[in-house]
Amino acid sequence: MKIIPVNKEIVTLMLKESKTAKESGLETGGFLFGKLDRAKRTVLYATGPGPEAVRTPTFFEPDYGFSALEFTRLKKDNNFLKFVGIWHLHSVEGLSGGDIETLKRLDKSYPGFLSLVVSNNSMKIRAFCIEEGEVVERKLTLVKEKKSCLNFDRTQKLIKPSSLNKKAILSMGAGSGSSVATPYLARAGIREIALADPEKLEPTNLVRHLGTVGEIFEYKVDIIGKELKEIDPDIQLTLIREKLKEETAVKFKELFAKSDLILGSSGNISANRLTNEICLELKKPVVYAGVYQKAMGGFSFLSTGKENDPCFNCIFDYTSHGIDETNIEQEKAAKRYGFSVEELAEEQGLFIDISYVALLQAKMALLALLEGEEHQLAPLPGNFVSWNSRNMKTTWATIQKRKDCPVCNVEAYFASLESEVTK
Structure with a gap:
């Protein structure tokens, strides 16, 4: 199973939003932004539903204006940023028929488009995308924080x-x-x-x-x-x-x-x-x-x-x-x-x-x-x-x-x- 790296802050945001939504009995979700680097898709940022989102116990539509402003704000310092997927809370651990149709439609415009689903019961997060016309699941892994590991042992006698x-x-x-x-x-x-x-x-x-x-x-x-x-x-x-x-x-x-x-x-x-x-x-x-x-x-x-x-x-x-x-x-x-x-x-x-x-x-x-x-x-x-x-x-x-x-x-x-x- 191919792996999708996800920023830790995204997982925290999705779980926090989902728990709040579960208590109120409403669905929730948002957009996913990230980068395509040498054919690798990494999810770096996520939005919440936004103040004008439409939310019911069985339906969710995000606040598009809010999400667009968030994307513009983030892109100022991260020009490589792309729209890579969506996420939402769901009553079952998987995609509904409507979710699959939406994923297939968006995949045509955004190849490799992701749909992250948070289970309303277990709070487990699952990732799905389209491959060769079929829905496939992908494993999520947290992005490891990179730290400098430059070692100057082989140059420090020449340059301090x-x-x-x-x-x-x-x-x-x-x-x-x-x-x-x-x-x-x-x-x-x-x-x-x-x-x-x-x-x-x-x-x-x-x-x-x-x-x-x-x-x-x-x-x-x-x-x-x-x-x-x-x-x-x-x-x-x-x-x-x-x-x-x-x-x-x-x-x-x-x-x-x-x-x-x-x-x-x-x-x-x-x-x-x-x-x-x-x-x-x-x-x-x-x-x-x-x-x-x-x-x-x-x-x-x-x-x-x-x-x-x-x-x-x-x-x-x-x-x-x-x-x-x-x-x-x-x-x-x-x-x-x-x-x-x-x-x-x-x-x-x-x-x-x-x-x-x-x-x-x-x-x-x-x-x-x-x-x-x-x-x-x-x-x-x-x-x-x-x-x-x-x-x-x-x-x-x-x-x-x-x-x-x-x-x-x-x-x-x-x-x-x-x-x-x-x-």
């Missing part, structure tokens, strides 16, 4: 766990690279991670992003968040399902301020521009990463935020391109790479090759976070590394601050302009 477990990072972007880099950083001992990305996992993303078929159309930050919780249940997560732009910069700035390091993983020039400017203002280190055409290579670059160190614009000079997100500028960007806009959006690249770059970003971020801490890792050979997937080689360089950078060296920049004008 105390050096990282109070660090906080923010990943700007939750795409392919972030889905590789952040789990590695969690395994290294970072206990607080924020992820920001407005996109959902599309079918075309599946070949180069963390996630499964059952997670398609979920937000990427939620998918990575679930993975991080599986690694360390005690990890503190902040999931932001919106985009960094001029209108949201103030809100994001608060997240930057709380973070010890930023991962520039968006691959978007507008977002990287704002990330660069905010990090310079707050003097926050940021590690950018990106891949080249067809993922034939990529780069990772550490900008420390310190006065004498280079910023993102020192290398990529986005101020000279003025790239934004309009169609006209997308066409210009596409032409620079030799693509149409459609081809640029569908640019090829193996997850294996993207992952190499993400690992470089993660290692660079780790070493940046360990600055000033005692550890046995080799120091960074430079602040910029380029990876070539054709010859499987990395090239390190130390990029200097540009004397005429209009972002991190404004006075020198205007001085150079004045010099040009007076020539």
Whole structure:
């Protein structure tokens, strides 16, 4: 018999509601919410009947408005939440003919739909669903509370766990690279991670992003968040399902301020521009990463935020391109790479090759976070590394601050302009 994990609080709620209803001689019930994670159905929340429910000794209809509000409230912090079933008190230990018809009808819209029945006599809870057109019973088991069991015995001689477990990072972007880099950083001992990305996992993303078929159309930050919780249940997560732009910069700035390091993983020039400017203002280190055409290579670059160190614009000079997100500028960007806009959006690249770059970003971020801490890792050979997937080689360089950078060296920049004008 297949097992359905159920949250302990759900069992407590159903039994409490059922005992109260039994004393009053009325039926009761509610809705079940949970998650579908890699083909496994877990029941996490349940509602009661609601204040406007219709209840008689032989009939029950829940308060749909109340249940909808509860679902909306719960989904704010649990975006993965799905409608997975219903529960109700019943005079017999099983389903009535009407219950079976309802279950079959709902199973067509919600495959695997559950019906939990509480016996009015024994208070025993039984679970039923439809399989190959027939009603089958499923065994219930309580969801075990997960606790962190990370053991650093095999890494603590290299890095002291105390050096990282109070660090906080923010990943700007939750795409392919972030889905590789952040789990590695969690395994290294970072206990607080924020992820920001407005996109959902599309079918075309599946070949180069963390996630499964059952997670398609979920937000990427939620998918990575679930993975991080599986690694360390005690990890503190902040999931932001919106985009960094001029209108949201103030809100994001608060997240930057709380973070010890930023991962520039968006691959978007507008977002990287704002990330660069905010990090310079707050003097926050940021590690950018990106891949080249067809993922034939990529780069990772550490900008420390310190006065004498280079910023993102020192290398990529986005101020000279003025790239934004309009169609006209997308066409210009596409032409620079030799693509149409459609081809640029569908640019090829193996997850294996993207992952190499993400690992470089993660290692660079780790070493940046360990600055000033005692550890046995080799120091960074430079602040910029380029990876070539054709010859499987990395090239390190130390990029200097540009004397005429209009972002991190404004006075020198205007001085150079004045010099040009007076020539």
